[in-house]
Amino acid sequence: MAFALNAEQNQKLEQILSRYPNKMAACIPVLHLCQEANASWVSDDVIEFVAKRLDLPTAHVKGVVTFYTLFNQKPVGKHQVWVCRTLSCALRGSDKILEHCEKRLGCHVGETSKDGKVTLRTAECLASCGSAPMMQVDKTYYENLTVEQVDRILDTLVR
Amino acid sequence: MLKTTTYLTHSYGLADGYKLAAYEQQGGYSGVKKALGMPREAVIEEMKKAHIRGRGGAGFDAGTKWSFMPKQSQKPCYLVINADEGEPGTFKDRSIMEKNPHALVEGCIIGAYGIGAHAAYIYVRDELHLSKARLEGAIAEARAKGYLGSRPFGFDYAMEVYVHTGAGAYICGEETGLLNSLEGRRGEPRLKPPFPAQYGAFGCPTTVNNVETIAIAPTVFQMGGDEFSKLSQLHHFNDGGARIFGVSGHVKKPGLYEACVGLTLRELIYDLGGGVLGDRPILALIPGGSSCPVHRPDEIINHPDPRFAPFNGKTILDLPLGVDTFRMVGSMLGTCCAIVLSDAADPVLALHNLMRFYRHESCGQCTPCREGCGWIERILDKIVAGQGTIEELDRVSEIASDITGNTICAFGDGAAQPALSFVRKYRSHFEDYILNGAKSQTRRLTP
């Protein structure tokens, strides 16, 4: 079925458009809006919808989607977990955090746990270096992590 | 001499410190009232007197940058705030947006007025959801009070501030990559010239400033530019005021510390950061984000400039952290957020980590950067696996030199700096991997 936004989401889209002198500038925020409305991923239908709605060539929207890491080009789990692995976090043990997540979720980085609940990824520096190691779960940062804390956080996700 | 300040951080510990009431209690929105009562040119002059060196990494003088904007423009002008904070080791802008968002909103009004813009876009990297929420909240509060809108504080100068989101790409921190991204394109940097002041966002005159650069502007107008500049011990280097210093890695108290410009790495690491984890010796220091060269703690300062007299003969740990002080000794101040490696860390693995970052984040437009970053990473993969050769180690430096200066934007130089400096300064560690199976290396990054 073709992708569409509901009334409330459409209103948000209009609000986004009102901030810019042209429609193209709304491309990234509107893609975020649609991704959120589409179980956290950007399907071809979503690209088609955004292109039409913003009067852009499909190829332009596709080019944008493929440039940015945060647009998921495949379905993902119900929750997304990103473990930062860049230098400041690595100096404080991010590898152990990541290893533990893989073990707990039973999947490797880049994969989704079998129950479809959690997609595990690494991230590059998330501007939280002073409270490393850290991870982002959906929209929330968890900082100064220990393995025990990771367990508690993951518990709430897979429940 | 260590002098901590709280111009930007006064609200950091308070539960409701991010709200308008707390901000106004500390004198918030009094700077902008002064600024809007001055002629535009005077606002720029006041900023120049403050000697604020851009807090985004390049250290360009903020007032001077504002003065590049056209005095009269047929087209609209824009202020764009760079809140894409993604330079490894850097975490100061996020704290301002989360804990003191009104300083940025007030700074936006001052900056926009100074450059002749009626709209400011704050480009926030998407991951910073709390920052976006706090900024939206602050903008709503300010609009409700009439501080934004058609007549801020009763002055006839319409003003709007918008939050724009990125979607995960370090290169969008580069100002022209950011402008492309703001326009809804792939975040690939543009060739300069034309510079943003002539042809920026939507083809219109634009100033791009870092979050902290703009958030400190209200303080300048509260206390006066000259007085603000003189807070700094590097006032005579035209590097004024106070700023936020960060320290991460192997220190006991990693975090953010606001202090007068001129703080030294020793003060940052030992007095503020509580010293090195396990009281170990320092192996390596990166002064301000990973794109700066790495330093050994025993590097001795020696510069003919008479202003260096107090520092000559001392180590890099005792050189005041300033844009020019560091540039003149062949380093870079960058974002002023230092990364500390104790001798528990393996410098080969540290560089390997960073080059993976640069390979991942290269936008791929320029061949030397796109191919070079990947090539260096592959060589380091081999070295770390015990399969590298001395010729390949030398090739790392060659590739890095070939990237330097041969790309559209400064990403290339930023990727080359760590490669060049790590290999040069810790060569024996790399050779140990190649010749002796890394027998005397820690093979770890953690203590």
Ligand SMILES: Cc1cc2nc3c(=O)[nH]c(=O)nc-3n(C[C@H](O)[C@H](O)[C@H](O)COP(=O)(O)O)c2cc1C
């Ligand atoms: C690869 C790259 C990444 C950058 N990332 C950022 C960033 O995240 N935040 C920032 O303020 N400046 C960043 N900069 C610097 C900007 O290009 C620009 O100099 C700065 O935003 C100007 O603001 P300022 O003069 O107030 O410092 C980056 C530069 C490069 C080359």
Ligand code: FES
């Ligand atoms: S290195 Fe992990 S948040 Fe910066």
